[in-house]
Amino acid sequence: APEAPEEKFSLREVLDTFKLCLSEDKEVYVEHYVAGWRGLIKFLNSLGSVFGFISKDAVNKIKILVTHLEGENSSEYVTVQSMVKYELENELVDLNKRGNHPESGCRTLLRLHRALRWLELFLERLRTSGEDGKTSVMCAEAYNESLSQHHPWVVRKAAGMAFCVLPGRPAFFEVMNVGTPEQVVAMLGDALPLISEVYQVTEELYAQHNLLDLP
Numbered sequence: 001a002p003e004a005p006e007e008k009f010s011l012r013e014v015l016d017t018f019k020l021c022l023s024e025d026k027e028v029y030v031e032h033y034v035a036g037w038r039g040l041i042k043f044l045n046s047l048g049s050v051f052g053f054i055s056k057d058a059v060n061k062i063k064i065l066v067t068h069l070e071g072e073n074s075s076e077y078v079t080v081q082s083m084v085k086y087e088l089e090n091e092l093v094d095l096n097k098r099g100n101h102p103e104s105g106c107r108t109l110l111r112l113h114r115a116l117r118w119l120e121l122f123l124e125r126l127r128t129s130g131e132d133g134k135t136s137v138m139c140a141e142a143y144n145e146s147l148s149q150h151h152p153w154v155v156r157k158a159a160g161m162a163f164c165v166l167p168g169r170p171a172f173f174e175v176m177n178v179g180t181p182e183q184v185v186a187m188l189g190d191a192l193p194l195i196s197e198v199y200q201v202t203e204e205l206y207a208q209h210n211l212l213d214l215p
């Protein structure tokens with residue numbers, strides 16, 4: 001069955017939400033960060049059920065963040081900066097081993113943050129690849145350089161199997177719903193610096209607070 005229009009992925013939409021992520025003084029808005037991931041998950045879902053285990057985990061993480069965003073302390077969760085400050089000051093983060101705060105905003109967002117690095121690497125490969133570039137290879141390389149380091153063997157294995165059934169570059173570009181391959185490449189060129197900046201700002205913040213290895 002054709003997808004409902006509001007479910008249809010559009011790369012432009014995702015690009016727009018990532019544009020909204022950074023405030024003028026380079027704070028990252030949790031709301032738009034989450035919205036960006038929602039858009040990406042739409043894309044992932046349109047690729048088929050093999051990716052279900054990935055999208056399920058991402059959806060769970062988003063749900064946790066939305067619960068914080070809409071909870072009693074929502075004002076503390078407006079930006080990643082305010083979230084980090086609030087959760088650390090109130091000892092709401094498990095720092096060394098998993099314990100009382102398995103759903104802290106900090107550890108949850110860190111998982112998506114690591115995945116954002118994968119996305120950056122993957123999209124950069126996609127952007128610079130030739131017509132016969134293999135998405136499965138680009139995806140696997142990007143994964144091996146980033147996220148895989150944080151995953152146990154079983155997850156790496158399952159991810160590797162899922163990558164094998166990724167559609168080829170032309171079909172992939174089509175799902176992006178932008179236009180010609182040239183237009184897709186151009187839009188990726190616009191999107192990447194934004195995604196990269198959001199990643200860098202978050203990375204530095206987490207590094208400053210020693211949060212890059214949260215259990």
Ligand code: 1Q0
Nearest residue numbers: 011014040041043044053054057058111112115139155159
């Ligand atoms: C296009 C193919 C998509 C491939 C996505 C690569 C990521 C693979 C990750 C597989 C792991 C998922 C299983 C769960 C792992 C969790 O253990 C792990 C850690 O969490 P925790 O609570 O156990 O400590 N979770 C994660 O690492 C989070 C992983 C989130 C991945 C979200 C991926 C969303 C992908 C979107 C598709 C984007 C398509 C790009 C092209 C669109 C153009 C803009």
